[in-house]
Amino acid sequence: FQLQTAYLSEPYYKPFNPDSPYGMTYTEREELFNQVRKLHRMGFQIHCHCNGDAGTDNLLDAIEAALEDFPRQDHRHTVIHGQVLREDQMARMARLGVSVSFFTAHIHYWGDRHHDTFLGPDRAARISPAASAERHGVRFTIHNDASVTPTRPLHLIQCAVNRRTASGRTLGEEERISVRSALKAHTIDAAWQVFQEDERGSISAGKLADFAVLSGNPLEHSDNLDACSVVQTIRRGRSVFEEASS
Numbered sequence: 001f002q003l004q005t006a007y008l009s010e011p012y013y014k015p016f017n018p019d020s021p022y023g024m025t026y027t028e029r030e031e032l033f034n035q036v037r038k039l040h041r042m043g044f045q046i047h048c049h050c051n052g053d054a055g056t057d058n059l060l061d062a063i064e065a066a067l068e069d070f071p072r073q074d075h076r077h078t079v080i081h082g083q084v085l086r087e088d089q090m091a092r093m094a095r096l097g098v099s100v101s102f103f104t105a106h107i108h109y110w111g112d113r114h115h116d117t118f119l120g121p122d123r124a125a126r127i128s129p130a131a132s133a134e135r136h137g138v139r140f141t142i143h144n145d146a147s148v149t150p151t152r153p154l155h156l157i158q159c160a161v162n163r164r165t166a167s168g169r170t171l172g173e174e175e176r177i178s179v180r181s182a183l184k185a186h187t188i189d190a191a192w193q194v195f196q197e198d199e200r201g202s203i204s205a206g207k208l209a210d211f212a213v214l215s216g217n218p219l220e221h222s223d224n225l226d227a228c229s230v231v232q233t234i235r236r237g238r239s240v241f242e243e244a245s246s
Contacts, residue, residue: 001083001110001118006052008084013120023052029061036062041070045195046077047101053084060092067096078193081145083127084119090129090136099193101141102128104159105149111165125172130160130185134177141190142182157182157218158225179222209237 004016004023011021027035039046040063050056056079063077075097079085082100085093093100106114106127114124126132133140142160144151158164160182163171177185191201200208213232221227233241 001051001106001114004118006083007055007058008052009054009057009086010123012118013123014117022054025055025058027058029058032058033062033065037066037069040066040072040075040077043072045075047080048078049080051081051083053086053089056082056085056089060089060096060098063096063098073097076193076195084123085126085129085132087132087136090132090138093138094136099139099141100133101143101193102130102133102160103145103149104128104130104142105144105156107159107163107171108155108166109149111163111171112167112169115165115169115171126175127171128160129172129175130177130181131175134181139189139192140185141193142185143190153186154218154225154228157186160185161222161225179219179225183218210235 004012004020007023007025009022012023015021036046036048036059046063048059050059059079067075077096077098079093079098079100081103083103083106085100092098110118111124111127114127115121118124119127128142130140130142142156144156157179160177161179163173163176165171188197188201191197191199198207200210203209203211211234212230213234215229215231216227218225218228229243230241231243232239
């Protein structure tokens with residue numbers, strides 16, 4: 001979006017390049033269909049970078065065509081970023097069994113520019129629409145795009161919960177999700193999205209003992225999750241970090 005190359009179905013709010021107001025597609029449609037069909041038929045899971053909604057349309061068309069030729073349950077093909085997913089796309093993803101991983105840090109770092117320049121107020125209010133995904137039954141995760149943004153899990157969760165931009169603007173109140181939903185997206189659903197839910201993602205007998213101990217209950221700090229800090233980190237059952245006592 002920063003370079004206005006993400007492929008949109010409607011023009012950018014204030015196009016940098018009037019000759020390319022919709023952005024661009026990086027893969028020809030026929031080539032995308034061929035690659036998705038081949039990988040799907042071979043049993044692979046597909047994670048495809050689709051920042052714009054027009055790019056997502058192409059991917060969903062390709063997945064639907066592949067499923068018609070080679071029906072397959074629980075494929076977990078995933079849209080990566082899915083910044084401006086529309087309501088009709090959410091319904092279609094639910095029908096096709098496609099999940100999404102949202103880059104919610106965009107709300108903080110570039111939300112004001114989305115509002116003022118890239119997408120305009122209406123579309124900007126729907127970037128990383130986690131509440132819509134939840135409503136449609138589309139399983140989702142949240143991520144940082146390292147090293148584009150700092151890898152700060154609690155801040156990432158805060159972005160999904162509060163949707164505050166760097167200037168303090170709330171960007172799309174109706175797309176806010178609960179702390180519990182954001183934690184789930186960042187833990188057990190993240191493991192599920194890559195077929196590792198039997199190994200990690202929750203604190204359960206038989207799973208890897210990977211978890212963090214926080215300074216407070218995040219469910220009680222929804223307005224300011226950054227108030228919580230990591231006081232200890234357990235990796236495979238061993239303490240690998242412990243906050244120094246003052």
